[in-house]
Amino acid sequence: MSDPDPDSATGREPSHYQGGIGSRREARERALGLLYEAESKSLTPAEVIAELPIPPEPFAAELILGVADHLDEIDATIRSYAKGWTLERMPSLDRALLRIGVFELTCRPDVPTGAVISEAVELAKTFSTDDSGRFVNGMLSAIAADIRP
Secondary structure, rough: OOOOOOOOOOOOOHHHHHOOEEEEEEEHHHHHHHHHHHHHHOOOOHHOOOOOOOOHHHHHHHHHHHHHHHHHHHHHHHHHHOOOHHHHOOOOOHHHHHHHHHHHHHHOOOOOOHHHHHHHHHHHHOOOOHHHHHHHHHHHHHHHHOOOO
């Protein structure tokens, strides 16, 4: 079964994505965990994926490998918007979320901007610091305003 496109009219994922196996939300969460693991273990994302007994679902793999393939450009974008913050100073989960978000904003025009930002913010609120949701929202909103006017 193919993965239908998000509902571009509302900027939200279709309701059948909300928690079913293979949902984009779960794929983003899986991508976040694997990017965090790669950084924590000083491995490439491809090495982390290769070590898995079962490969991640296709959307998660696309996010992970897309971030890895475009890391220099993604990090340059994040650095240019991070006023008063170095990339290295950011919590590693925030850094991974911003990388996923910037990848989606730049390389996945079919995914609505609102879906990219809201999913990143929700993951930040769930897994990172108390201030991470606001930080990720501010960063991705500013980046999206320039990348997707």
